[in-house]
Amino acid sequence: MKLFTKPKSDEDKLIEGCIAGKREMQRLLYDLYSKKMMVVCLRYAPTTFEAEDIMQEAFVKVFSNIGNFKRDCPLEFWIRKIMVNTALKHLRGKQLLTVSHEAEEVSNLASESSSLTGYSLDELLSMIQSLAPRYRMVFNLYAIEGYNHKEIGEMLDISEGTSKSQYSRARAILQGMISRQENNYKNVISS
Amino acid sequence: MSSAANDKRGKLEEEFQSRMYDAEASPSQHLWDRIDHELTVQENGAYKQHAGFYRQLAAACITLLLLAGGLGAWYFSSPAGTEQPIATVAPATNSGPAATLSAPSEEAEMAGAVAATTTPPKQAERKAPAPGATEINPAAPAPAALGAIAEASSTTSRSKTGVTDATALPQPDAGNDPVAEMAAVTLTIAETKTPDAVEEAVEKENPLILSRSLRQTIAALSATEQQAGNSPALLQQPFAAKGAEAKATDDFRKLNEQVMAHAKRMEEEQKARLLAYNEAAASKKDSEKENSKGNSRWSLGMAYAPGYFNQNIGSSGQDMSAASDQMSLMPSSSSSASISSLYMDEAREEYAENADPGFSFGFEAKTGFKLGKKLKLLTGLGFLQNTTRSRSSYMVQESLGNSYARGFNSSGPSTVFIPSISSNLAADSLYVTRTPEYKVNQRHRFLTVPVGLQYEGNMGKDWFWYGGAGVAANILLQTTILASSAEVEDVAYDLQDDSPFRKLQWSGNVSGGVGKRLGGNMSVTVGPEFRSYFNTLLAETENAPLPQGRPYAVGLNMAVNYELNAGKKSR
Numbered sequence: 001m002k003l004f005t006k007p008k009s010d011e012d013k014l015i016e017g018c019i020a021g022k023r024e025m026q027r028l029l030y031d032l033y034s035k036k037m038m039v040v041c042l043r044y045a046p047t048t049f050e051a052e053d054i055m056q057e058a059f060v061k062v063f064s065n066i067g068n069f070k071r072d073c074p075l076e077f078w079i080r081k082i083m084v085n086t087a088l089k090h091l092r093g094k095q096l097l098t099v100s101h102e103a104e105e106v107s108n109l110a111s112e113s114s115s116l117t118g119y120s121l122d123e124l125l126s127m128i129q130s131l132a133p134r135y136r137m138v139f140n141l142y143a144i145e146g147y148n149h150k151e152i153g154e155m156l157d158i159s160e161g162t163s164k165s166q167y168s169r170a171r172a173i174l175q176g177m178i179s180r181q182e183n184n185y186k187n188v189i190s191s
Numbered sequence: 192m193s194s195a196a197n198d199k200r201g202k203l204e205e206e207f208q209s210r211m212y213d214a215e216a217s218p219s220q221h222l223w224d225r226i227d228h229e230l231t232v233q234e235n236g237a238y239k240q241h242a243g244f245y246r247q248l249a250a251a252c253i254t255l256l257l258l259a260g261g262l263g264a265w266y267f268s269s270p271a272g273t274e275q276p277i278a279t280v281a282p283a284t285n286s287g288p289a290a291t292l293s294a295p296s297e298e299a300e301m302a303g304a305v306a307a308t309t310t311p312p313k314q315a316e317r318k319a320p321a322p323g324a325t326e327i328n329p330a331a332p333a334p335a336a337l338g339a340i341a342e343a344s345s346t347t348s349r350s351k352t353g354v355t356d357a358t359a360l361p362q363p364d365a366g367n368d369p370v371a372e373m374a375a376v377t378l379t380i381a382e383t384k385t386p387d388a389v390e391e392a393v394e395k396e397n398p399l400i401l402s403r404s405l406r407q408t409i410a411a412l413s414a415t416e417q418q419a420g421n422s423p424a425l426l427q428q429p430f431a432a433k434g435a436e437a438k439a440t441d442d443f444r445k446l447n448e449q450v451m452a453h454a455k456r457m458e459e460e461q462k463a464r465l466l467a468y469n470e471a472a473a474s475k476k477d478s479e480k481e482n483s484k485g486n487s488r489w490s491l492g493m494a495y496a497p498g499y500f501n502q503n504i505g506s507s508g509q510d511m512s513a514a515s516d517q518m519s520l521m522p523s524s525s526s527s528a529s530i531s532s533l534y535m536d537e538a539r540e541e542y543a544e545n546a547d548p549g550f551s552f553g554f555e556a557k558t559g560f561k562l563g564k565k566l567k568l569l570t571g572l573g574f575l576q577n578t579t580r581s582r583s584s585y586m587v588q589e590s591l592g593n594s595y596a597r598g599f600n601s602s603g604p605s606t607v608f609i610p611s612i613s614s615n616l617a618a619d620s621l622y623v624t625r626t627p628e629y630k631v632n633q634r635h636r637f638l639t640v641p642v643g644l645q646y647e648g649n650m651g652k653d654w655f656w657y658g659g660a661g662v663a664a665n666i667l668l669q670t671t672i673l674a675s676s677a678e679v680e681d682v683a684y685d686l687q688d689d690s691p692f693r694k695l696q697w698s699g700n701v702s703g704g705v706g707k708r709l710g711g712n713m714s715v716t717v718g719p720e721f722r723s724y725f726n727t728l729l730a731e732t733e734n735a736p737l738p739q740g741r742p743y744a745v746g747l748n749m750a751v752n753y754e755l756n757a758g759k760k761s762r
Binding site (some may be wrong): 021023030121125 | 207229234353652
């Protein structure tokens with residue numbers, strides 16, 4: 001009877017197990033994607049504690065709604081999207097998306113020639129987490145997730161122009177941070 | 192996710208994306224436990240949402256079962272004398288068939304019933320005890336009343352033999368009138384059936400006993416509360432204490448406050464316990480699952496299958512003239528035998544015509560073993576009871592012959608079914624007579640060993656359908672033929688008796704229906720079931736005057752299934 005049916009992949013079995021509510025399958029899926037998704041959450045949340053809160057809420061959503069997964073995209077992509085949406089909702093709920101102007105003073109310190117090769121993941125995360133919430137969101141969505149400004153504007157309920165301007169500020173802040181780090185490093189070497 | 196505006200993406204964006212997109216970081220060790228806990232809470236919430244439905248379903252099932260049980264109990268116990276032991280039927284002593292089998296006096300029964308219902312309990316209580324009847328002693332009512340009942344019942348049995356012996360009864364004008372006699376007997380029973388009345392009398396004569404014991408109980412409760420340090424002052428006072436009304440409002444307020452505070456404490460304790468339990472359950476879950484993976488093929492289940500059983504009497508097209516030929520061997524010189532022969536034909540025809548399907552039910556405890564993902568092998572042990580109903584207006588008495596019935600005191604009158612299942616109809620052994628119509632119940636009890644296959648398919652997350660087929664070896668434990676007339680003997684064939692019925696009966700069954708997965712590895716199924724027997728119930732149908740077909744049963748199968756260590760909601 002199953003002669004012409006496509007054999008099921010491991011991912012299909014995993015999804016079916018999760019749809020059936022099998023806890024061991026849910027654990028398996030969690031083990032597969034939790035590390036990548038943790039970084040996603042850390043990029044959006046200001047602290048590790050809040051990142052874990054977001055991840056917990058997002059994984060519960062994943063398991064509750066996995067029956068609605070259409071399989072028209074990779075499972076990881078679908079889970080990542082849930083993580084991002086949950087993070088946005090989480091921060092929106094906490095009203096953290098108000099624009100902060102405290103970092104504007106460093107906007108013109110950017111150096112396009114800076115390289116990130118010498119930075120660890122923790123250092124990069126710290127830089128992103130130090131951004132004001134609205135800048136952090138826009139930077140993550142544009143630079144790392146790959147959304148365009150129109151999509152970001154719809155997601156954050158802001159205009160495309162606002163998204164662009166906030167992104168350019170966020171970018172400038174980051175470049176300023178990198179420049180300062182490089183200067184400090186050079187000073188340490190020369191001394 | 193569409194691509195971003197790549198024209199504006201510089202080195203910074205590319206480097207951040209390449210470093211961050213696939214980066215990994217380990218979350219906290221407890222994060223999964225928190226997710227697991229939240230999922231469990233969600234599932235419990237979902238379960239609670241459906242709890243109302245399940246409660247209603249359970250209530251409906253229980254109501255159905257009670258109704259079925261009540262109907263069954265009423266069905267089997269309603270004819271007076273159906274369960275009466277054989278010993279209560281007097282052996283026939285007269286030679287003539289009509290004289291031997293005296294018809295039951297309906298008038299007497301009616302008169303007795305009227306006498307019993309119209310005698311008020313008080314009147315019976317106050318009435319002077321009849322000579323021979325035991326006086327009601329409030330100190331020891333039960334033995335006295337039982338004695339009187341026993342005496343009255345022995346009088347009843349004596350009266351059925353036609354012998355007038357009513358020394359224990361007041362008989363002003365009874366004489367030999369059976370109507371008056373039965374009325375007197377019933378009246379005596381009504382008089383002696385007074386344990387309840389005695390209790391009532393004791394309660395009425397001693398109204399202080401109950402109230403005294405109530406006060407003692409309250410006093411004891413009050414003392415216990417006082418020892419616990421929670422005693423309100425009000426409870427320490429006797430109920431009827433004067434002045435209680437004046438303090439009632441304040442005391443009640445205090446009491447109310449204390450009760451409310453206690454309830455609040457209890458609620459907080461319950462919440463704390465629930466929280467602790469959930470945490471403990473969540474921490475245990477992983478280790479339990481690890482242990483459970485090896486045994487997930489096995490399941491246990493119980494099933495209840497009520498239905499209708501059709502024995503197929505008179506449906507096989509068997510020629511009933513063969514029986515008439517047998518009966519024609521009866522001695523032609525005896526006129527009573529000729530009448531009996533005629534009656535016998537009519538009796539068999541009437542019995543076969545009136546044979547109706549009866550109530551059938553079965554309980555099964557099953558073990559399941561998954562052969563494949565959806566295919567399950569089931570086997571177990573069960574109990575099955577099938578009933579066939581009929582009505583008859585004839586009684587048959589055998590004085591000789593009938594090897595089956597000989598060991599069961601068949602010298603008394605019996606239903607036509609008994610000699611009909613016999614293959615040894617001695618020509619001079621049957622006396623048949625007409626009687627008011629009575630009911631006959633044929634009851635077969637089996638020990639069943641079912642083996643079957645069940646295939647399941649999903650209909651959704653929690654619902655599934657199933658279809659199954661199997662065979663069962665049915666070992667006949669007991670056959671009982673019960674007659675509602677007190678004049679007709681009941682016959683029982685036990686496991687060790689030489690029975691005309693098959694000791695081992697094979698049957699096949701098919702069933703289908705829907706099931707619902709509940710939480711905690713439980714599932715319930717319900718659906719119709721058809722069971723057909725491969726042979727007739729009678730072992731030798733060739734000589735049976737009543738035509739026999741293959742029986743079958745149609746009913747409903749309701750089952751509860753528990754999967755052993757298969758993990759939550761596993762399929």
